[in-house]
Amino acid sequence: MSDLRDLYQQVILDHNRKPRNFRKIADANRTAEGYNPLCGDRITVEATVEDGVVKDVAFQGAGCAISKAAASMMTTSVIGKPETEVDALFHRVHAMLTGTNGAAAEIGKLAVFAGVREFPSRIKCVTLAWHALQAALHGAAKPVSTE
């Protein structure tokens, strides 16, 4: 099961068990829902943005280990960053997952998701929270779907 260890690394299992920022934000000024119709995973991402800076991000919902860990680690990666940097980070994560960017440069601990590239049916589990965050930041009215 060596490939499985690449997918389910300890960091991911830890975030699955104890997701960070798994809560509501009382004074959130951005929110969006993400939905993956293939597996039924549903996630709500809330954020507080002030002067173009993401002051706080949190999520709630049910999902697989990959989607929960991805959401958890997303929140810890983007809190305190300007929106533009968040966008750029998402593009780097996406590039890593789809293999358009060989090196996982400037992605920090999110490189732990590189193993998901070998499991194409699971890539959307990682991007679900990111798509929801993008929708929250850029004001999509409808729930975003991975499809």
Added chain:
Amino acid sequence: MTRNAFATPSAPNGVWDVERIRKDFPALHQQVHGKPLVYLDNAATSQKPQAVIDALVAYYTFDNSNVHRGVHLLSERATEAYEGARARIQRHLNAASPREIVFVRQATEGINLVMASYGRQFVGAGDEIVISAIEHHANIVPWQMLCEEKGARLRVVPIDDRGDLLIEEYAGLLGPRTKLVAMTQVSNALGTVTPIKEIIGLAHRHDIPVLVDGAQAVPHQSVDVRDLDCDFYVFSGHKAYGPTGIGVLYGKEQWLERMPPFQGGGDMIKSVTFEKTTYNELPYKFEAGTPHIAGAIGLATGLEYIAGLGLEQIADYEHELLAYGTELLSAIPGVRLIGTARHKAAVLSFVLDGVHAHDLGTILDQQGVAVRAGHHCAMPVMQRFGVPATARASMAFYNTRAELETLAATVEGAREIFA
């Protein structure tokens, strides 16, 4: 269930010779991720026996032509093979006439045909359609569409915690407003076998016609539409060891005669002028355009293949697999079976504490075990049991006890990864 003496060549000693039967299915003999394939996704689609593959190849190699029009030899052969397939399927279902066998793309299209044709003719504002809480989306959404269009109302028969229909509640829903009952014979998500004959009988007391979704029944048991006395019966070829893209709608002639066509085009007409078109007779009235000729031949071949193995014997063997699989999975701490109906088909839908079905599906796949992880196109069922998704192992007569042991061992392994 009665245990008949095994009489097929595959089971000469009263023992189901599964290893010999597996030889008929080329796709089973491969490795995935370096492990022997354990195919337990039969409720999604079944593998195909060599006889079906050969029938498709033979048709395209020798007889390929269009049906019902050419005067040339190939067209005659294709027409004979296509109509022959219809007659073979008629006999398999014990329908009264080949006029009652309409070829469609799959069960979904069969239901949509009845919705569009019967529904538009016989359902009006304030009328009701009765379905159940364990239907596949294919037997929910078309009726919602019809209800929206007509101002009709969808009534849903509830289930208990085992996944059995509450028959008294069902009986209470039937009345003068009910224009159709559309009910599954076997639930794809839970494996529940519904008391379909009783369901039909109760509806008929009020002269309400019944459509049966037999997509999960035809592959695993004998079906006699005249004994059931259903008014419509649909199933898909690809779950019944035939090709994709072909399915059957059985309809009682008395209903099909009174229903308007579904789609317009060639083959479904007798004559066309710009002033008036006369529709063709049954079943062609419902078969517009060139049909899936090879598919029909392949489907008839698939049904003959399982009839040759013995439908009673198939049901008995799959029951043994179900009992063994239930025992193995129930013994794993943290496993909860979703769907424990009194009468069940060989479907094991389950969740594992602390491990999402999607993760379980990936872990199983890495060990060569193919299961479905998700909502099984039955999201209301998932809601009823308060789970977002389940892992579902669905068995066929070519699965083995050893394969179920691999399934159980891998589920145990998943627990350890997430421990």
